[in-house]
Amino acid sequence: MKKSKEYILKVAKEYFNVDSIVDIRQLTSGHINNTFMVTFPECRYILQQINHNVFKSPFGVMNNMVLLTNHIMRKCVYDGKSRNRAGLNLVSTRYDQWVAIVDNEYYRCMEYIEGGVCYEQLTDPQLFFEVGRAVGNFHYMLYDFHSRLIDDPIVDFHNTPKRYINFMKLVEQKRKEDPELIESVKDEINFIVERKGALDEIVNKLEDKTIKRRVCHNDTKLSNVMLDEKTGHYMCLIDLDTAMKGAIAYDFGDALRGGASTALEDEVDLSKVGINLDFVRKFSNGFLLELKGKKDTTGTYHEYISKEEVKTLYSGFRLITIELGMRFLEDYIAGNIYFKINDDRPQHNLERAKNQLALALCVEQNKESIIDIINEALIEYDYPEEYIIKD
Ligand code: GN1
Ligand code: MG
Numbered sequence: 001m002k003k004s005k006e007y008i009l010k011v012a013k014e015y016f017n018v019d020s021i022v023d024i025r026q027l028t029s030g031h032i033n034n035t036f037m038v039t040f041p042e043c044r045y046i047l048q049q050i051n052h053n054v055f056k057s058p059f060g061v062m063n064n065m066v067l068l069t070n071h072i073m074r075k076c077v078y079d080g081k082s083r084n085r086a087g088l089n090l091v092s093t094r095y096d097q098w099v100a101i102v103d104n105e106y107y108r109c110m111e112y113i114e115g116g117v118c119y120e121q122l123t124d125p126q127l128f129f130e131v132g133r134a135v136g137n138f139h140y141m142l143y144d145f146h147s148r149l150i151d152d153p154i155v156d157f158h159n160t161p162k163r164y165i166n167f168m169k170l171v172e173q174k175r176k177e178d179p180e181l182i183e184s185v186k187d188e189i190n191f192i193v194e195r196k197g198a199l200d201e202i203v204n205k206l207e208d209k210t211i212k213r214r215v216c217h218n219d220t221k222l223s224n225v226m227l228d229e230k231t232g233h234y235m236c237l238i239d240l241d242t243a244m245k246g247a248i249a250y251d252f253g254d255a256l257r258g259g260a261s262t263a264l265e266d267e268v269d270l271s272k273v274g275i276n277l278d279f280v281r282k283f284s285n286g287f288l289l290e291l292k293g294k295k296d297t298t299g300t301y302h303e304y305i306s307k308e309e310v311k312t313l314y315s316g317f318r319l320i321t322i323e324l325g326m327r328f329l330e331d332y333i334a335g336n337i338y339f340k341i342n343d344d345r346p347q348h349n350l351e352r353a354k355n356q357l358a359l360a361l362c363v364e365q366n367k368e369s370i371i372d373i374i375n376e377a378l379i380e381y382d383y384p385e386e387y388i389i390k391d
Helices: 005-012 058-078 125-141 160-177 179-184 186-194 201-207 248-259 277-290 313-334 348-365 367-380
Strands: 023-027 034-039 044-050 100-102 105-111 214-216 225-228 234-237 244-246
Touching: 005 023, 005 034, 005 044, 005 100, 058 105, 058 125, 125 225, 125 234, 125 248, 125 277, 160 179, 160 186, 160 201, 160 313, 179 186, 186 313, 186 348, 201 313, 214 248, 244 248, 248 277, 248 313, 277 367, 313 348, 313 367, 348 367
Parallel strands: none
Antiparallel strands: 023 034, 034 044, 044 105, 100 105, 214 244, 225 234
């Protein structure tokens, strides 16, 4: 929703002396929150409206963000690294609150990190290696974060089988109300139904504790990874709204879904949708480099990713892509109530859904190559023999 300048200024008053502002504008990125840039002669800030239809507890989201950011920054200091660019610096209101409420809407503010850049699409594979490092490093940093400290901001966010059940309920309801609509997307629905049996692979492993329920970012798309504009080195992951307990494979997969696709998420020409295997290699290398186990001074080996987690990485890529395709399709059928769409693209969510399902098919067709690439990275970084994926 486009906000007027006067309205944004009203929000900005909660934080700033607005007389010194030289520019204030709405940015277009993100499907969920509204984002604004506030410019002063010396620095810039990001103001964000938290979508409370999606995030029912904006205070909970902010509490998570503060805890996670503090943990990451403290660990940077411990490791003798600069914490300046390891995360977003939150800004509190004039009354020292993390959340400002204006006209029943919730806002937060952060410093704009000068010199940092987030891409929508990349051409340089070396930068995607850095993206892999950023995601791997996030998990390295949070490995010792006690996951019970944060509440899940959206329950069952990446519970793919539960999402499937809700999706099918909606399909059956709409089949009665608007059969033509359902008929028009039957190929996409069938594609998802055919994969029903495999959608629970990761949640089952979390449930039976084969893999760890660890704090994940849960939205590791390319535009949420900040790189240094000049050097290309990774800085941090941004947008911690959905950070909560989950499976590391979904973070691995979500990053590849967005960054290793040969097309943007909403490209309508599906012949352009494919997987850039060189990018998969670069990302896997960066990711597994950061998560490589370390020996301490007593010679004890500490792992940051388990062999069972490594075995789910390919499935994470496949499942998260199907899941998002299903979510976009669900929102299209429901009447675009969740994801923002462009004003001139009434079918935007359907276009996104088709794109993601086409990508999921490419992931399946490239299964062997993707697993080979992961194995090569494991060998390159001296992971123990039992990490190698055999099937
Ligand atoms: C949404 O907030 P944003 O636009 O980065 C969505 C993600 C999707 C993503 C797809 C809370 O992320 O789950 O993967 O769009 N976030 C939420 O681009 O649903
Ligand atoms: Mg987000």
